[in-house]
Amino acid sequence: MAKKYDLLYKLLLIGDSGVGKTCLIIRFSEDNFNSTYISTIGIDFKVKTVEVDGKKVKLQVWDTAGQERFKTITTAYYRGAMGIILVYDITDEKSYENIQNWMKSIKELAKDHGIRFFETSAKSSINVDESFLALALDILQKSSKKPGPTGREVKITSSTEKKTSKCVLL
Numbered sequence: 001m002a003k004k005y006d007l008l009y010k011l012l013l014i015g016d017s018g019v020g021k022t023c024l025i026i027r028f029s030e031d032n033f034n035s036t037y038i039s040t041i042g043i044d045f046k047v048k049t050v051e052v053d054g055k056k057v058k059l060q061v062w063d064t065a066g067q068e069r070f071k072t073i074t075t076a077y078y079r080g081a082m083g084i085i086l087v088y089d090i091t092d093e094k095s096y097e098n099i100q101n102w103m104k105s106i107k108e109l110a111k112d113h114g115i116r117f118f119e120t121s122a123k124s125s126i127n128v129d130e131s132f133l134a135l136a137l138d139i140l141q142k143s144s145k146k147p148g149p150t151g152r153e154v155k156i157t158s159s160t161e162k163k164t165s166k167c168v169l170l
């Protein structure tokens with residue numbers, strides 16, 4: 001049977017507990033939102049195949065538990081990640097201050113790399129596809145080691161829903 005994708009990218013979402021990592025992944029992979037909060041236990045993942053720069057890219061997105069007690073399990077997954085999305089909640093200052101601590105954890109990977117910034121809302125479906133696809137495009141361009149396309153050809157439909165942003169991706 002023909003392979004349904006050209007490339008497989010492993011992405012990881014990290015950030016404090018309750019900042020909206022799971023919701024972001026659910027919005028991206030299933031285009032759904034549920035306001036009931038069920039804290040992630042350890043680690044989980046979802047997949048979605050997207051088209052990036054003319055290639056079918058299967059994104060395997062790992063959702064880590066933000067709770068400190070799962071730190072040992074979740075940090076074990078950092079090494080295998082090709083891209084990391086660091087999430088904080090713009091309505092929770094503490095989760096923003098903690099970005100420094102999360103950055104220390106991924107310092108080696110973040111070193112020498114420009115860090116992108118997206119303000120997102122899983123609830124209103126704002127900037128969710130854009131953030132995941134921009135990361136996938138970065139990985140594609142870095143791994144193929146060729147100059148990027150003139151425009152950032154990410155195929156997405158942008159949302160015009162009202163802006164009630166909660167999450168921010170770095």
Ligand SMILES: Nc1nc2c(ncn2[C@@H]2O[C@H](COP(=O)(O)OP(=O)(O)OP(=O)(O)O)[C@@H](O)[C@H]2O)c(=O)[nH]1
Pocket residue numbers: 015016017018019020021022023024034035036037038039040041064065066067120121122123124164165166167
């Ligand atoms: N208003 C609003 N609320 C959101 C948004 N995203 C998530 N939430 C709410 O924030 C709470 C926590 O969301 P989760 O996605 O479970 O948080 P998490 O970061 O995965 O939490 P852990 O699994 O404990 O690490 C839930 O009650 C969500 O309904 C958003 O974009 N807007």
